Amino acid sequence: MNMISSTDIERFKRDGYFIDRGVFNAEELARLRTLARKVQAYTREKLPSGTRFWFGNAENRDMIPDSLKAQATWGVNEITRRELFEPDLVNVFAHPRVSAFCNMLLESPRAWGLKILWTPKVVGYNLGWHRDQLDRSLYDYAHLKPLEQDHVQFNAALNEDRCFLVVPGSHRRRLTQVEWAALRGDKTADLPGQVVAELEPGDILYMDAHALHRGRCDVSGDRLTLHYSAQAQWVPLKEWGSPEDFAFITSDEFIGRLAPAARIRLAGELARMRRVQGLPGARRHLARVLGDWLPALAAAAVPPLRAAGPVWLPRLLEAAEARLTTGLTAAQLPRLAGVSAAHLARSFRRHLGTTPSAWLTRRRIEHAARLLADGPRSVLDVALALGFASPSWFHRAFRQVHGMTPAAWRRRHSPGV
Numbered sequence: 118m119n120m121i122s123s124t125d126i127e128r129f130k131r132d133g134y135f136i137d138r139g140v141f142n143a144e145e146l147a148r149l150r151t152l153a154r155k156v157q158a159y160t161r162e163k164l165p166s167g168t169r170f171w172f173g174n175a176e177n178r179d180m181i182p183d184s185l186k187a188q189a190t191w192g193v194n195e196i197t198r199r200e201l202f203e204p205d206l207v208n209v210f211a212h213p214r215v216s217a218f219c220n221m222l223l224e225s226p227r228a229w230g231l232k233i234l235w236t237p238k239v240v241g242y243n244l245g246w247h248r249d250q251l252d253r254s255l256y257d258y259a260h261l262k263p264l265e266q267d268h269v270q271f272n273a274a275l276n277e278d279r280c281f282l283v284v285p286g287s288h289r290r291r292l293t294q295v296e297w298a299a300l301r302g303d304k305t306a307d308l309p310g311q312v313v314a315e316l317e318p319g320d321i322l323y324m325d326a327h328a329l330h331r332g333r334c335d336v337s338g339d340r341l342t343l344h345y346s347a348q349a350q351w352v353p354l355k356e357w358g359s360p361e362d363f364a365f366i367t368s369d370e371f372i373g374r375l376a377p378a379a380r381i382r383l384a385g386e387l388a389r390m391r392r393v394q395g396l397p398g399a400r401r402h403l404a405r406v407l408g409d410w411l412p413a414l415a416a417a418a419v420p421p422l423r424a425a426g427p428v429w430l431p432r433l434l435e436a437a438e439a440r441l442t443t444g445l446t447a448a449q450l451p452r453l454a455g456v457s458a459a460h461l462a463r464s465f466r467r468h469l470g471t472t473p474s475a476w477l478t479r480r481r482i483e484h485a486a487r488l489l490a491d492g493p494r495s496v497l498d499v500a501l502a503l504g505f506a507s508p509s510w511f512h513r514a515f516r517q518v519h520g521m522t523p524a525a526w527r528r529r530h531s532p533g534v
Contacts, residue, residue, distance in 0.1 A: 133328030167194035245304025249326035367397035
């Protein structure tokens with residue numbers, strides 16, 4: 118069996134998606150298909166909460182005649198619920214190739230969201246371009262997110278699947294004018310560079326949900342796809358599911374029926390993380406990994422969320438980001454913002470939780486990390502380009518943020534090095 122390589126991980130980080138071919142053998146595929154069909158049949162009969170409908174271009178069960186509701190379904194959410202639970206479907210997380218990819222990408226993943234998708238038989242769907250997990254007002258700030266991967270979604274195809282479209286590399290940059298025009302107008306328009314992922318039975322598509330993507334499916338196919346996701350342990354947890362659902366997935370009845378490797382924090386880890394998230398060590402780790410991304414996103418959302426900060430703050434962050442390689446210093450930030458140095462310092466402490474100097478150093482280090490991973494420039498060239506006056510200063514600052522030297526970072530994150 119071919120295993121996941123570091124080159125595969127780097128392709129995922131570069132493109133925002135990666136297809137692992139032939140993950141399941143014929144016996145595994147047949148077993149998974151049988152169990153998925155069982156969940157599909159139950160969903161079509163009982164229409165439990167979390168059932169996905171598509172009819173007349175609207176996902177609203179109240180608009181669907183009773184006689185068509187079963188065939189208008191196109192999936193179901195959270196198959197870890199008692200009435201939908203099939204251990205071997207959850208045990209996909211324990212498959213050697215799946216486990217290897219999630220662990221190499223996230224180091225210590227926890228499963229988060231297990232769904233099954235299939236072909237609607239009343240009206241096909243054609244979803245618009247979007248980034249998951251981000252409000253549209255934050256789309257142009259995705260490039261500020263940490264280099265350390267926070268999540269992965271994957272589609273495990275049990276039948277042929279041609280339903281996923283993606284714009285490679287769009288998860289780490291601003292959207293283009295053409296892409297914004299599509300989002301504001303024809304949300305299903307073809308975009309430059311788009312790729313249709315062609316999955317055969319047994320293939321798995323891994324994706325970064327911040328990549329610009331969409332789905333489409335007509336009524337003629339027979340899609341049957343496991344749509345799962347996993348998060349890094351440092352990602353703050355959100356409340357989800359009913360108390361009854363949570364009680365079930367933390368019970369011995371649920372956990373005891375899973376393969377050991379599939380117990381990647383579907384249950385006990387959720388409760389444990391809720392307990393430790395408030396501890397100083399957890400806060401320090403979150404601060405180390407997230408850096409300035411979440412505060413910058415909050416500040417960037419000033420129009421809809423005015424409490425996040427003054428209107429000039431997101432403009433300053435954007436302007437400073439564009440000048441990281443021009444010798445910009447912390448002393449120049451007040452003039453760039455049009456405020457006094459004292460007012461700038463107070464605003465940074467209040468809204469970003471740091472000082473202007475520390476914020477600028479952190480942004481330089483994050484930009485340096487990208488240059489080291491993506492290009493052939495020497496460590497010294499990168500340090501000088503980002504305004505570090507001496508290699509020793511650069512090495513100390515880099516190690517403080519990433520826990521390793523710039524050279525070690527390059528060896529770990531740059532393909533072929």
